[in-house]
Amino acid sequence: MKNRLLAPLLIITLTALTVGCSKEFSGTGKPVKPDEYNLALDFKPSVDSLRLKLDSVYTNIWGENYSVSAFKFYISKIDLINTDSNKIYSINAENYFLVDAADSTTWTVKLKSAPFRYNKVAFIVGVDSLRNVSGAQTGDLDPAKGMFWTWNSGYIMAKLEGKSSSSTAANNKFEYHIGGFSGPDNVLRKTVLLFPFGEYSEVLPGSSSVITIKANVNAWFYNPHDLKIEDKPVVTTPGPEAKAVSENYSKMFTVTEISN
């Protein structure tokens, strides 16, 4: 009698124990930083042949003295190219890197590429239009990084800020916040860099290759457009001026060294 009652009750009990909590949450998956890489782009913030030191004084092509308090830019859509065979390897398009002169941990962009010999690298300076219109982003695209315009949505693709006695703006500041991802004033520029003559980046299984790239602040001020701090100390909205500055800075990069 007792047992006949107990059995069904125990079943009920067991069911009661198992039902409520059966749904397990699958988690949201944090962005995983690749610690497994075989290729690195090592950006060196520079002024001509010197390593950039924030707040030191330099001179641009127009003889204007200036110091830099912020120098940052986005890199995305990286392609590795072998010009002998015309092979192109595109790094996952969903990768965006913010290189910030003030934080040396951001200078090395770590990538995973297909094993091959490469002699050319290409990338976009900036963040492609899709990421500018897709709502809240995270990682290097986090708006807390100070590279997002809040009142006129869009990423600042590259930023150069500092002081110059030539500046007519308040406190002798100069400020170039360059962005604009659509229309004729789009500032997204593709940079293609050939390696030093005869050098290859050898990406082999089990070994890694480092491509050192100089990012020269002085290149912002000329070629193809003359940019004198005195004439234009502030460019902080999308438009033809921003576009002109982007055409200058897209030429600021040079591959100086390959180490395999």
Added chain:
Amino acid sequence: MKKTGVTITGLVVLIALCVNINSCRKSDARKGPSSLTFNIPAGFPAPAYDFTSNPLTQEGFNLGKKLFYDGRLSKDGNFPCGSCHQQFAAFATFDHDLSHGFNDQFTTRNAPGLYNLAWHKAMHWDGGINHIENQPLAPITAPNEMAEDITNVISKLKADEEYKRMFVAAFGDDEINSQRMLKSLTQFMLMLVSADSKYDRVKKGTATFTAAEQSGYVIFQSKCASCHKEPLFTDLSYRNNGLVISNFLQDFGRMRITNKKEDSLKFKVPSLRNIELTFPYMHDGRFYTIDQVLNHYATGVQNSATLDPLLQNRIALSTTERLNMRAFLKTLTDSSFVKDSRFAE
């Protein structure tokens, strides 16, 4: 003997149930958030928002609501979103042309009501913000509004145990970052759907317009609805309705965003739902009454290169037509929305 057997097994069941409830409570976080349904009101078009990128959940909504009413998102703690967006005013700032922000400063525009935002392709009077998720960044960082810095806000949230718990509940783990804050604020704002006014009930056939409301509706349809398009009461386009530019504010509207001359003085057509509650009116809150608005359309429209063609001849209304129009506009008040406890602080 039989009796005690039953009682004991009964007790076991009870204990098991209790343990079960408790273990559920403890593992709430792992159980995962429960999804919320977004109901598209009958007759409404498809929302502009892509819900797949931010699935609505009860926990995400709760977190968003807490953030919306939390002063800590502002520098001095005094300016939560809810200080300028008040529920009883359909989430506009009640009775203010411009709203108060940090350090005795004013906003440079009138705070619009917040409802049916899931249908808006872009935010603000000039449409400068291309995605609702990024909208909160603007008031949080504007020196004359909440005057805070995103990194500071995130560290304030991280220091709070209650937030830690709520982020886990909404997102499955305790990572607190700007993306999650923005997505949950967005969930709260998306849920602010206003579609239960008398007008809506008339459309559903559960109420009838008075004669005055009905003739007001007819005039509205012929003179206003091409811009204030049903059922949202806006076509969400940018237009110049002939307001004289304010010398003080010098606000050229959409042109600031697009840099195009042809966008000069154009502003997003505002919805007229809850219009009785969201006064004062226009992007700078220059009109306090519907009468002043109707006067503007009848006699005040200013000609300029970008004036909307529909207003070239202004909109003349007789005294009776005005009375009826006002009666109709009042049927757009959604009193259940402004009293909905789900949205209350």
